[in-house]
Amino acid sequence: MDQDLGALIVRLALGPMLMAHGWNKVFGPGGLAGTTGWFAGLGLRPAWLHARLAAGTELGAGLLMTLGFLAGPAAAAFVGLMTVAALTDHRGKGYFVFKGGCEYTVLVAMVAVGLAVLGPGGYSADALLNVDLSGPLWGSLALVAGLAAGAALLVLSRRRDASEPG
Numbered sequence: 279m280d281q282d283l284g285a286l287i288v289r290l291a292l293g294p295m296l297m298a299h300g301w302n303k304v305f306g307p308g309g310l311a312g313t314t315g316w317f318a319g320l321g322l323r324p325a326w327l328h329a330r331l332a333a334g335t336e337l338g339a340g341l342l343m344t345l346g347f348l349a350g351p352a353a354a355a356f357v358g359l360m361t362v363a364a365l366t367d368h369r370g371k372g373y374f375v376f377k378g379g380c381e382y383t384v385l386v387a388m389v390a391v392g393l394a395v396l397g398p399g400g401y402s403a404d405a406l407l408n409v410d411l412s413g414p415l416w417g418s419l420a421l422v423a424g425l426a427a428g429a430a431l432l433v434l435s436r437r438r439d440a441s442e443p444g
Contacts (some may be wrong), residue, residue, distance in 0.1 A: 285346070285399030287350040292389055293344030296356065300336030303329060320366040323436045331431075340425055346402020348409070349393055356390035357424020363430055373437035387424065 303313040306396040310329055317332070318325035342348050371378035394438035397412030398404050404411065 279400070281396070282400035282405075285393065285396055286401045287408045288389065289338055289343050289349075289398060289402070291355070292386065292393070293342075295340070296336045296359070296386075297340030300333045300338075300340060301337065303333035322366065328431075328435060329391065332359065332362075343390070343393070343398075346398030346404050347407075348400040348411055349402070349404055350411035350420055352393035353390040353417070353420035354423040354427070357387045357420055358427040358431070359389075359424075360387035361425055361428025362383070365428070365432055377416060387421075390424075391417050391421050 279427075304310055306312070308315070310326075311335070313329040314325045315331065317328045322328040335355055336359060339352045339359070342352035343356070364383040366382040368378060368380040368383055371380070373379045373384075375381040380411050394412060395414055395417030397410070402410075
């Protein structure tokens with residue numbers, strides 16, 4: 279019971295936070311155009327696609343985590359997103375977030391992996407539907423798959439889109 283409540287609290291901190299980031303990428307002051315420009319500045323190509331992928335993944339994974347549905351795969355998405363953020367926007371800025379470092383991205387990714395191991399708890403869609411995608415294996419899969427997906431996305435995105443100037 280205590281673990282169920284603890285998992286719910288962590289999910290309600292983590293999921294809506296990621297959804298807010300996705301919402302801001304689409305509907306914030308600069309909207310998708312601003313997000314696209316920011317991603318272009320980070321070297322992500324094609325930037326328009328990455329802006330939409332990031333926003334959609336943040337909204338989707340955040341919702342899944344909030345609901346406690348498919349928590350292991352949702353955690354992998356969190357790790358992938360945070361890997362890309364750490365290696366682009368936060369790269370070379372040290373650890374501490376107040377200097378632009380990767381502290382925030384590491385924390386978010388590791389809490390998501392912890393939830394993949396622990397599970398979303400009894401107050402979750404997974405529990406309601408009797409879905410068990412948690413435990414040490416799912417935590418390991420979330421970590422490895424998230425890191426691999428983030429790294430693959432960066433390797434593929436560093437190629438220049440033929441329609442974008444040099």
